Amino acid sequence: MPSVMLKKNAEGKLVFYVPKKDLEEVAESVEFDSPDKWGGEVLLSDGSKYYFEPMNEQPDFPVTLRAKRLDSGE
Amino acid sequence: MAALTKEETEALIQEVLEVYPEQARKDRAKHLAVNDQSLEKSNKCITSNRKSQPGVMTIRGCAYAGSKGVVWGPIKDMIHISHGPVGCGQYSRAGRRNYYVGTTGINTFGTMNFTSDFTEKDIVFGGDKKLAKIMHEIEELFPLNKGISIQSECPIGLIGDDIEAVAKKANKEIGKPVVPVRCEGFRGVSQSLGHHIANDAIRDWVLENRDGDETFATTPYDVAVIGDYNIGGDAWASRTLLEEMGLRVVAQWSGDGTIAEMEKTPKVKLNLIHCYRSMNYIARHMEEKYKIPWIEYNFFGPTKIAESLRKIAALFDETIQAGAEKVIAKYQAEYDAVIAKYKPRLQGKRVMLYVGGLRPRHVIGAYEDLGMEVVGTGYEFGHNDDYDRTIKEMGNATLIYDDVTGYEFEEFVKRVQPDLIGSGIKEKYIFQKMGIPFRQMHSWDYSGPYHGYDGFAIFARDMDMTLNNPCWKQVKVPWKTAESSNVAVAASA
Numbered sequence: 001m002p003s004v005m006l007k008k009n010a011e012g013k014l015v016f017y018v019p020k021k022d023l024e025e026v027a028e029s030v031e032f033d034s035p036d037k038w039g040g041e042v043l044l045s046d047g048s049k050y051y052f053e054p055m056n057e058q059p060d061f062p063v064t065l066r067a068k069r070l071d072s073g074e
Numbered sequence: 075m076a077a078l079t080k081e082e083t084e085a086l087i088q089e090v091l092e093v094y095p096e097q098a099r100k101d102r103a104k105h106l107a108v109n110d111q112s113l114e115k116s117n118k119c120i121t122s123n124r125k126s127q128p129g130v131m132t133i134r135g136c137a138y139a140g141s142k143g144v145v146w147g148p149i150k151d152m153i154h155i156s157h158g159p160v161g162c163g164q165y166s167r168a169g170r171r172n173y174y175v176g177t178t179g180i181n182t183f184g185t186m187n188f189t190s191d192f193t194e195k196d197i198v199f200g201g202d203k204k205l206a207k208i209m210h211e212i213e214e215l216f217p218l219n220k221g222i223s224i225q226s227e228c229p230i231g232l233i234g235d236d237i238e239a240v241a242k243k244a245n246k247e248i249g250k251p252v253v254p255v256r257c258e259g260f261r262g263v264s265q266s267l268g269h270h271i272a273n274d275a276i277r278d279w280v281l282e283n284r285d286g287d288e289t290f291a292t293t294p295y296d297v298a299v300i301g302d303y304n305i306g307g308d309a310w311a312s313r314t315l316l317e318e319m320g321l322r323v324v325a326q327w328s329g330d331g332t333i334a335e336m337e338k339t340p341k342v343k344l345n346l347i348h349c350y351r352s353m354n355y356i357a358r359h360m361e362e363k364y365k366i367p368w369i370e371y372n373f374f375g376p377t378k379i380a381e382s383l384r385k386i387a388a389l390f391d392e393t394i395q396a397g398a399e400k401v402i403a404k405y406q407a408e409y410d411a412v413i414a415k416y417k418p419r420l421q422g423k424r425v426m427l428y429v430g431g432l433r434p435r436h437v438i439g440a441y442e443d444l445g446m447e448v449v450g451t452g453y454e455f456g457h458n459d460d461y462d463r464t465i466k467e468m469g470n471a472t473l474i475y476d477d478v479t480g481y482e483f484e485e486f487v488k489r490v491q492p493d494l495i496g497s498g499i500k501e502k503y504i505f506q507k508m509g510i511p512f513r514q515m516h517s518w519d520y521s522g523p524y525h526g527y528d529g530f531a532i533f534a535r536d537m538d539m540t541l542n543n544p545c546w547k548q549v550k551v552p553w554k555t556a557e558s559s560n561v562a563v564a565a566s567a
Contacts (some may be wrong), residue, residue: 005358017358022123022457046115063360 002069004050007062014061016044039069075510077424077449078490080471083108087279087473090485098127102267109468116461122476123457128158131480133428133500134454135339141257142225142266144352145276148172148303149336150182151220152251153212156189157205157237162259163189171517173307181218188212197229202240209244209252223275231258251333253279263478263515265430266351273355276336281360281536283337283505295390296324296342300357300368301349301432304329306522311529312348312373318404319383319397321390323458327353340364344389346371348525351453351460366489371526372432374533376409405527413443415532421445421543423493426486428501429515430454430477435464437496437515440524444534449490452478480504482494494541510547511540 005017014027025048031040032054039054049070059065078086087106091099093429104121113119126132131558136142138156143166143560156163168185176182190204194381209222222244224237241254255275257268283559284290297316309329310530316323321499324342325335339345345357345368357368369371369389371382380402387398423446427434434451441448450473453460461474487505495505496515505512513519513536521536 005362007361019355019358022459024459024462062358062365064362 004067005064107474107495109472117458122562135265136259137257137261138259140265141272145272148186149331150174151332153183153219154223158192158229160189160191162227172329196549223253226258228259239346259270266455269352295321297321297344298325298339298342300327300347306518308525311523311526319401320394333385351431372435372436375443378439412531412534416538417445424449425494426492428449428452428497435467439466509551
């Protein structure tokens with residue numbers, strides 16, 4: 001359950017940063033990304049997947065959230 | 075010597091690794107790589123931020139060095155107590171050349187050494203009482219100090235002193251910020267964790283001090299310069315450019331900085347990060363908590379300066395954008411003259427770097443402006459995000475080495491035969507004795523500043539002065555005796 005710092009970059013894409021792992025990746029897709037629902041599975045550009053508890057509104061980026069790692073990864 | 079191809083570079087790495095025992099070889103192989111610009115992510119080719127192998131000569135420092143030496147030390151109006159035995163503070167005293175304005179010992183304390191000077195008694199019975207006493211002594215002797223930070227050395231963590239409790243009590247009694255920093259040297263694998271711990275201490279003990287206090291008059295053009303340690307006056311050379319383009323620099327972190335500036339930083343509109351490695355943590359925190367965006371910039375060499383000035387200006391309105399263009403135009407004649415003078419003397423020379431923080435990638439542009447080429451680079455304590463940023467800056471098939479050992483560095487140099495090496499004091503004399511021009515790129519070899527347009531002129535002069543110094547012809551290298559050169563002549567005949 002890593003803490004992930006999320007922010008939007010200049011192109012409006014979600015940037016994923018895990019301080020402990022120096023992991024800085026752009027998110028390819030977010031499962032739920034509408035004004036009234038946000039979260040679910042997030043696919044990163046390096047192929048790894050994380051899961052966020054869906055919430056009923058868009059979080060106020062940048063924000064730190066807890067994520068679950070879905071695949072075991074490298 | 076011609077540049078090495080990718081295969082030759084890979085073969086060189088294998089050759090150098092051969093002397094290690096199997097386990098060490100396997101580990102070290104992960105830290106050496108041939109640059110490939112097509113890679114998006116560095117973790118495919120290089121491992122970093124790992125514990126150094128026992129038995130090799132690493133060039134790294136410790137967490138205390140990262141906190142006291144880098145992040146906290148330059149804050150000039152605070153007193154930084156090196157809490158523990160006397161050596162750590164004394165041997166690192168004033169070595170980093172963080173310049174500042176003020177009267178040392180009266181209202182600024184940058185080059186002084188304050189220590190609790192632990193003896194056996196303090197290790198056995200604990201040093202908290204002594205620490206409390208020291209802080210009152212400091213208050214009496216140096217009443218103009220604006221705060222105290224407690225920089226832990228190894229024994230503090232080992233004997234379990236409660237410096238936080240002492241700090242809280244002293245804070246009430248003195249009425250000034252007292253910041254305990256848990257930067258014991260044994261923490262982490264290098265000074266990098268010390269930076270992180272120091273950043274966290276700033277976050278927890280300093281940054282919130284003026285939350286809810288709106289008395290500070292802000293402007294839309296307020297920025298903070300973060301991660302510039304004013305080595306030889308670097309931050310001043312950077313600051314003038316930012317001010318000339320119309321921005322207001324509210325805070326300098328931490329070269330020539332004050333605690334008041336740090337407390338005001340949450341009020342700025344944009345954080346400018348020079349040393350990403352040591353201060354990105356606090357920038358990310360401010361982005362989340364105060365919604366202050368941050369960007370990285372690079373003030374080494376005119377190409378990168380112009381790029382950075384435009385990048386910064388793009389985040390402001392047209393007056394600042396026009397200001398940036400004005401600044402670039404204003405200095406053009408100056409830096410064109412520098413390039414015209416030194417480029418012919420330095421063209422085509424090859425450089426190997428091994429430093430820390432931001433320099434292994436940031437100075438590449440400055441060398442390229444002088445027609446020089448960086449053929450090898452590496453970080454003492456970089457993380458993978460540093461190497462991500464380095465891959466694109468370096469040419470293909472160049473060497474990248476992480477936490478290089480003394481042996482590897484020497485072997486690489488013998489084979490690559492660079493014209494100039496930029497590294498630290500521990501490497502300087504080895505390479506000078508090998509007859510290779512050397513610049514100390516941690517403290518600019520007692521010169522500087524190197525940032526900004528003013529700094530570039532000094533940088534170019536220094537590189538020329540070192541590289542084209544006639545003394546290198548006089549150096550007798552043991553393996554280049556008359557005998558061996560006769561053999562070489564015979565072989566080439």
